[in-house]
Amino acid sequence: MTALGAAAVGPHSVESSSRPGLQSFEGYAITCVLAALEMAGLLEALEGAGLRPPPRGEGGGEAGRLLEASLRYLVQRQLAFEDSGAFKLTESGRALTRDKGYLVWLAGGYGEPLRRLDAFLLGRKSYARDYPRDGRWVAEGAAMLGRRDVAPQAMTLLKGISFETALDLGCGNARFLIAVCQTFGCRGVGIDLSPEACQAASESVRAAGMEERIRIIQGDAFDPAVSSHLGRAQLVITFFLLHELSSRGGSALVDFLSSLCSALPPGAHLLAAEVLPPRSRSGRPERFTPEFSLVHALMGQTLSGETEWRQAFRQGGFLVRDVTRVTMPGGVLLLGQRAA
Numbered sequence: 001m002t003a004l005g006a007a008a009v010g011p012h013s014v015e016s017s018s019r020p021g022l023q024s025f026e027g028y029a030i031t032c033v034l035a036a037l038e039m040a041g042l043l044e045a046l047e048g049a050g051l052r053p054p055p056r057g058e059g060g061g062e063a064g065r066l067l068e069a070s071l072r073y074l075v076q077r078q079l080a081f082e083d084s085g086a087f088k089l090t091e092s093g094r095a096l097t098r099d100k101g102y103l104v105w106l107a108g109g110y111g112e113p114l115r116r117l118d119a120f121l122l123g124r125k126s127y128a129r130d131y132p133r134d135g136r137w138v139a140e141g142a143a144m145l146g147r148r149d150v151a152p153q154a155m156t157l158l159k160g161i162s163f164e165t166a167l168d169l170g171c172g173n174a175r176f177l178i179a180v181c182q183t184f185g186c187r188g189v190g191i192d193l194s195p196e197a198c199q200a201a202s203e204s205v206r207a208a209g210m211e212e213r214i215r216i217i218q219g220d221a222f223d224p225a226v227s228s229h230l231g232r233a234q235l236v237i238t239f240f241l242l243h244e245l246s247s248r249g250g251s252a253l254v255d256f257l258s259s260l261c262s263a264l265p266p267g268a269h270l271l272a273a274e275v276l277p278p279r280s281r282s283g284r285p286e287r288f289t290p291e292f293s294l295v296h297a298l299m300g301q302t303l304s305g306e307t308e309w310r311q312a313f314r315q316g317g318f319l320v321r322d323v324t325r326v327t328m329p330g331g332v333l334l335l336g337q338r339a340a
């Protein structure tokens with residue numbers, strides 16, 4: 001611990017439990033700083049061998065000074081320490097960055113629309129027209145949090161079925177699709193609406209040397225044109241996509257599942273990941289699901305419970321083979337199958 005770090009718990013420290021507003025304030029600033037370091041490609045060094053800001057007067061300029069101030073801020077918050085000019089994470093810092101995907105998803109993906117909530121509340125601006133989410137950071141954050149909190153259970157489920165072609169609707173940066181194709185030796189197609197997500201996906205596919213086996217297509221997964229890719233797909237993956245249909249009202253979800261099911265070959269599987277809404281009567285504050293629900297309300301979307309998902313799958317023609325809770329708070333995996 002440096003002298004600076006020790007000072008942070010000195011006489012000026014405020015007992016956070018008696019000032020919950022300041023605790024929120026700190027959480028917001030810490031989220032923004034850690035997400036920004038990740039998005040700038042700097043967090044890895046801080047997590048590993050150490051991040052060294054450029055020495056003063058050696059061309060670092062304003063950016064170098066700000067990096068140093070950000071790192072000193074993390075020291076003051078006891079999330080980092082300085083060791084011979086290199087900054088490294090403390091154990092508390094490491095515990096926080098294990099969930100960095102959630103921080104990037106929120107601050108990088110939804111930071112701008114959340115910051116404009118006042119204008120939306122007054123009806124002066126609209127989410128979709130004026131301040132939409134950032135596609136790249138929604139995709140990167142989702143992939144990061146999914147790697148820890150969704151992919152392990154999803155891979156276990158996939159080991160129990162057979163498929164040679166996988167179609168990932170709303171593939172984001174395609175990290176999960178790549179892992180599936182590498183693990184199971186199958187071919188893949190990823191479709192995503194966001195040009196930024198598709199660009200990140202194409203870069204990931206190239207970096208993994210999988211261009212021969214995986215195609216990335218920019219398009220609307222709910223467009224009937226997608227059916228041209230369904231005839232050969234023995235596995236369709238939709239992670240955090242299907243709830244988007246809630247903004248299209250009424251029977252949109254069941255209609256989509258029905259057309260998906262009838263276009264797939266007999267015996268094909270559908271693996272969906274979703275987040276269940278906060279349990280309104282649990283009496284205990286929940287982690288993550290209230291924030292997930294809030295940002296989806298921004299987009300005019302609502303979340304469904306497990307019973308509603310099971311029912312929608314059945315009404316769409318899928319047999320519900322498995323429903324598994326994942327380590328993501330509120331997260332659930334649903335495995336459906338078109339009858340053989």
Ligand SMILES: C[S@@+](CC[C@H](N)C(=O)[O-])C[C@H]1O[C@@H](n2cnc3c(N)ncnc32)[C@H](O)[C@@H]1O
Pocket residue numbers: 135138139142143144146169170171172173176191192193194197219220221222238239240241244
């Ligand atoms: C939360 S991200 C999840 C990304 C990825 N499935 C994962 O789990 O890492 C949701 C993705 O769905 C995409 N998406 C939303 N609506 C879509 C649509 N109608 N068609 C295709 N992609 C869509 C978004 O651009 C975003 O990349």
